[in-house]
Amino acid sequence: xxxxxxxxxxxxxxxxxxxxxxxxxxxxxxxxxxxxxxxxxxxxxxxxxxxxxxxxxxxxxxxxxxxxxxxxxxxxxxxxxxxxxxxxxxxxxxxxxxxxxxxxxxxxxxxxxxxxxxxxxxxxxxxxxxxxxxxxxxxxxxxxxxxxxxxxxxxxxxxxxxxxxxxxxxxxxxxxxxxxxxxxxxxxxxxxxxxxxxxxxxxxxxxxxxxxxxxxxxxxxxxxxxxxxxxxxxxxxxxxxxxxx
Numbered sequence: 563x564x565x566x567x568x569x570x571x572x573x574x575x576x577x578x579x580x581x582x583x584x585x586x587x588x589x590x591x592x593x594x595x596x597x598x599x600x601x602x603x604x605x606x607x608x609x610x611x612x613x614x615x616x617x618x619x620x621x622x623x624x625x626x627x628x629x630x631x632x633x634x635x636x637x638x639x640x641x642x643x644x645x646x647x648x649x650x651x652x653x654x655x656x657x658x659x660x661x662x663x664x665x666x667x668x669x670x671x672x673x674x675x676x677x678x679x680x681x682x683x684x685x686x687x688x689x690x691x692x693x694x695x696x697x698x699x700x701x702x703x704x705x706x707x708x709x710x711x712x713x714x715x716x717x718x719x720x721x722x723x724x725x726x727x728x729x730x731x732x733x734x735x736x737x738x739x740x741x742x743x744x745x746x747x748x749x750x751x752x753x754x755x756x757x758x759x760x761x762x763x764x765x766x767x768x769x770x771x772x773x774x775x776x777x778x779x780x781x782x783x784x785x786x787x788x789x790x791x792x793x794x795x796x797x798x799x800x801x802x803x804x805x806x807x
Contacts, residue, residue, distance in 0.1 A: 568603050572611035575601075580620060580631055581655060583697060589631045591621060618653070633699065636796045646694050646702070646789075647724045655696035661721045662691040662703075662755070666710070678771055679709045679783045686710035690721055693755055694789075700756045702791040712774060712784035734774050737781060742769040743798065748790070756792050765790040766797065 566574075579585040592600065597608045612629055615621045619635040636649050650657035669676030670683035681687065688708040694701055706725070708716065713732070720728035729736065745764045748756065752765065772785035 568601065569607045569611040569614070572597060572601055572603070572608060573614055576611075576615060577620065581697065585631050587631050587633050587699065591629050591631065593628055620653075633795060635794075636696075636701075638796070638798050645724065645726045646704075647726070650696045653696075655699075657724065658695040658698060659722050659724070660693040660695070661718070662693055664688070664690040664718060664721065672707070675707045675786055678786045679707065681709060681711065688713070688716050690716075692721060692725075696795075699795075700792070701795050702789050703752060703755055705788040705790075707786045709782075709784040712776065712782065734784075736785075737773050738770050739773055739783075740769075740771045743767070745793070746790075752790060758792060764793050766793045767791075768798075 576585070576591060579591075585591060591597075594605055594608045594612070597603075597611075598605055601608075612621065612623060616623055616629075619632060619637075621629045622632040623629045636653060638644070638649055644652075647657040667687045667689050668683065669679075669681040669685045669687060672687065672689075673683075675687060676683070676685065679687070688706075688710060690706050692704050692706070694704055713729075713734075717728060726736075744767050746767055747761075748758060748763070748765050752758075767788060767790050769786070769788045771783050772787070773781040774784050775781050
């Protein structure tokens with residue numbers, strides 16, 4: 563079995579403390595000297611661990627003052643098909659959801675959504691708004707539309723957790739199509755939900771349609787979602803294996 567490097571042990575220790583809320587945003591972590599004594603390692607090993615944690619966005623090192631837990635940030639590869647819950651887990655945070663509102667609408671009241679989901683005027687659509695968090699820090703607001711033709715009933719309790727877990731239990735196989743990403747300024751209400759102060763933070767609005775396969779039929783659109791991320795906490799990047807010609 564491969565032995566874990568000493569600097570990785572320090573990294574994992576600090577990540578776990580952040581994930582378990584023993585260290586919160588703004589808290590100062592142990593000094594380099596304290597970490598050396600605690601783990602019985604050299605200052606070079608500690609410095610490597612702290613450098614990695616800084617690059618990953620866990621801490622901010624201030625010369626002459628120390629290292630402090632910073633606001634979590636996700637930098638997601640745009641080609642990666644992962645859920646919000648999986649994104650949070652990857653950076654050591656516990657994903658959370660808080661239901662803001664839930665209602666059932668007819669297609670005729672939101673014709674642009676009905677068209678995307680290939681629904682008729684009389685068809686029903688579940689519509690809910692949720693605040694998404696990482697370790698209780700507000701990160702995004704999601705606006706979700708679900709075809710009642712595909713999912714007639716939704717357990718509202720599931721909306722305070724991972725909705726995709728609810729879909730997984732129903733055996734719904736999904737594929738995401740038609741991505742769109744754009745920047746916009748938040749409304750006063752969005753700023754309140756996301757704890758945004760000042761007027762310099764934009765939202766990253768990510769929209770997509772989700773399809774599913776039912777029986778032997780072709781894939782049908784059943785979900786349209788708009789997620790507005792605090793751009794200070796969430797960003798996208800494109801990473802490919804292609805070489806420049």
